[in-house]
Amino acid sequence: DTEVTQTPKHLVMGMTNKKSLKCEQHMGHRAMYWYKQKAKKPPELMFVYSYEKLSINESVPSRFSPECPNSSLLNLHLHALQPEDSALYLCASSQDAGGTDNQPQHFGDGTRLSIL
Amino acid sequence: QKEVEQNSGPLSVPEGAIASLNCTYSDRGSQSFFWYRQYSGKSPELIMSIYSNGDKEDGRFTAQLNKASQYVSLLIRDSQPSDSATYLCAVRDTGRRALTFGSGTRLQVQP
Numbered sequence: 377d378t379e380v381t382q383t384p385k386h387l388v389m390g391m392t393n394k395k396s397l398k399c400e401q402h403m404g405h406r407a408m409y410w411y412k413q414k415a416k417k418p419p420e421l422m423f424v425y426s427y428e429k430l431s432i433n434e435s436v437p438s439r440f441s442p443e444c445p446n447s448s449l450l451n452l453h454l455h456a457l458q459p460e461d462s463a464l465y466l467c468a469s470s471q472d473a474g475g476t477d478n479q480p481q482h483f484g485d486g487t488r489l490s491i492l
Numbered sequence: 493q494k495e496v497e498q499n500s501g502p503l504s505v506p507e508g509a510i511a512s513l514n515c516t517y518s519d520r521g522s523q524s525f526f527w528y529r530q531y532s533g534k535s536p537e538l539i540m541s542i543y544s545n546g547d548k549e550d551g552r553f554t555a556q557l558n559k560a561s562q563y564v565s566l567l568i569r570d571s572q573p574s575d576s577a578t579y580l581c582a583v584r585d586t587g588r589r590a591l592t593f594g595s596g597t598r599l600q601v602q603p
Contacts, residue, residue: 407589418580418593419536432590466535470589478524478543478584481591483535 379403380484382467388490391457397487399450399467407472408450409481410442413464425450426472457491464488494519496583498594506602511568513597515581518562524584525557525564529577530596536580540566571601 380401389395399408407426411419424432425444439461441453450467465488468481495518505511513527524543528536540555542548542564548555554567564583568575581594 418595421590424589426589432588464535472589478541480524480526480538480541481582482538483528486535 380467380469380482382465382484382487384487385485386488386490388492389454389457390492391459393457394453394455396454397452397465397467397489399452399469399484400448401469401482401484402448403469403471403482404447405469405471405482406447407470407481408444409468409470410450410452411466411468411483413466413486419466423452454489457489459491462489462491494583494585494592496581496592496594498579498581498597500595501598502600503597504600504602505571507571507573509571509601511571511575511599511601513566513568513579513581513599514563515565515594516563517581517583517592519583519586519592520559520562521586522583523586525555526582526584526591527553527555527564527566528580528582528593529575530580531577539579568599571599573601573603575599576601 410422413419423442428444443451464486466486467484470481471479527540530536542555552569556565578596580596582591
């Protein structure tokens with residue numbers, strides 16, 4: 377079990393559906409991240425939120441829309457996804473000490489997403 | 493383009509042996525280095541973090557950092573079959589809150 381909780385654990389959706397992935401942490405971390413991981417590949421960064429503001433968007437297609445309602449929650453809204461978007465979506469969090477931040481990121485268990 | 497390189501393996505060691513995992517990185521300004529273990533179908537789990545040159549030990553794990561040579565390694569002593577997993581090296585990008593991951597080394601510990 378991890379201190380970063382992701383729901384749902386599995387999600388199957390059609391290309392026309394709209395769904396959301398949720399992530400929650402109660403460690404007081406102020407930086408939160410979304411990663412995408414394909415089989416046998418390392419995690420790829422998608423978005424970074426720092427103090428509830430989007431600080432990094434790694435040129436992610438607009439069919440992925442992140443949201444950070446408060447310091448403990450991070451959502452990823454999905455719409456009109458493609459089959460190649462099927463992957464493990466990982467949320468992570470870390471303490472954020474500004475520019476010299478060197479704190480590790482802690483990952484949730486992930487949501488395994490399948491697009492039909 | 494910042495790069496983190498790892499041998500993909502598999503690295504096969506007998507139970508009880510020392511497993512040595514290596515990683516090189518291209519960003520000379522990097523200050524923070526992490527090792528994650530990932531079992532098949534699971535999420536990455538933080539094993540070690542290291543920030544200064546030299547060795548850092550935690551139980552059976554030792555991380556080694558040499559910034560001049562731009563490499564970081566992980567030693568696992570008394571390897572157990574339960575250590576069989578993919579080990580990801582991650583380097584924090586200079587100036588931003590992002591990690592660059594290596595492709596991972598698959599470790600197999602033979603009973």
